[in-house]
Amino acid sequence: MSPKNVGEPDEITGQSALPISRIKKIIQLDDDIVQCSNNATFVIAMATEMFIQYLAEQGHNVAKSERKPRKTVQYKDLASAVSHIDNLEFLADVIPKTTTYKQFKEKKAKEAAKQTEMEKGQRTLNGAGAASSNTNGALADLAPTQNETTASSPSVPRTPVVPVSALIADRTVDSSARNDTDVEMKD
Numbered sequence: 001m002s003p004k005n006v007g008e009p010d011e012i013t014g015q016s017a018l019p020i021s022r023i024k025k026i027i028q029l030d031d032d033i034v035q036c037s038n039n040a041t042f043v044i045a046m047a048t049e050m051f052i053q054y055l056a057e058q059g060h061n062v063a064k065s066e067r068k069p070r071k072t073v074q075y076k077d078l079a080s081a082v083s084h085i086d087n088l089e090f091l092a093d094v095i096p097k098t099t100t101y102k103q104f105k106e107k108k109a110k111e112a113a114k115q116t117e118m119e120k121g122q123r124t125l126n127g128a129g130a131a132s133s134n135t136n137g138a139l140a141d142l143a144p145t146q147n148e149t150t151a152s153s154p155s156v157p158r159t160p161v162v163p164v165s166a167l168i169a170d171r172t173v174d175s176s177a178r179n180d181t182d183v184e185m186k187d
Contacts, residue, residue, distance in 0.1 A: 016045040023048070058085055 020038075023045050027036045036044075058081040059073040079097045082088045099107075 014042075016042060017049055018045045020045055055081070055088065055091075058088065 020041055024036070024041055027033055027041065027044070055078065056073065059077040062077040062080045062084075063070045063073050075095075076098060079095050082091045082095045083097060
């Protein structure tokens with residue numbers, strides 16, 4: 001027998017380290033797949049093994065590249081590998097980088113401050129501040145404010161600002177009188 005090189009991948013022997021029956025159950029959970037042959041299940045098992053091996057190797061490389069190399073692979077090594085290696089970017093949601101509670105708390109405080117700042121500066125379409133409203137968004141007062149009446153010229157009558165929701169047509173034409181299926185709106 002010749003000695004095995006460390007860099008050579010193992011030859012596929014027909015045995016999977018992962019349980020085939022468990023993989024079949026996972027495949028059956030997918031509604032899109034009606035049947036899956038034994039050969040396809042085996043190929044999926046081998047591909048999964050190869051992926052796990054690749055991910056572990058990349059995590060091990062990260063652990064070895066630190067200032068003080070370790071022999072054990074930790075979660076932070078896998079998260080670092082996922083964030084730095086392009087092939088593993090799709091796992092960013094599954095293996096996110098960990099944060100301390102202090103960092104999480106600071107991030108939430110910044111988001112809350114940004115949210116309150118946005119609410120403070122919210123404006124309507126005409127540039128005025130948010131109008132006081134009754135329930136369901138109906139305006140409490142459609143009459144112009146004092147600033148609006150003084151800004152307009154006395155010779156031009158000022159019409160009150162009507163919200164978009166109040167601009168709904170009040171009449172439709174009965175389409176049963178004609179054979180036309182279109183509905184027309186009239187002023």
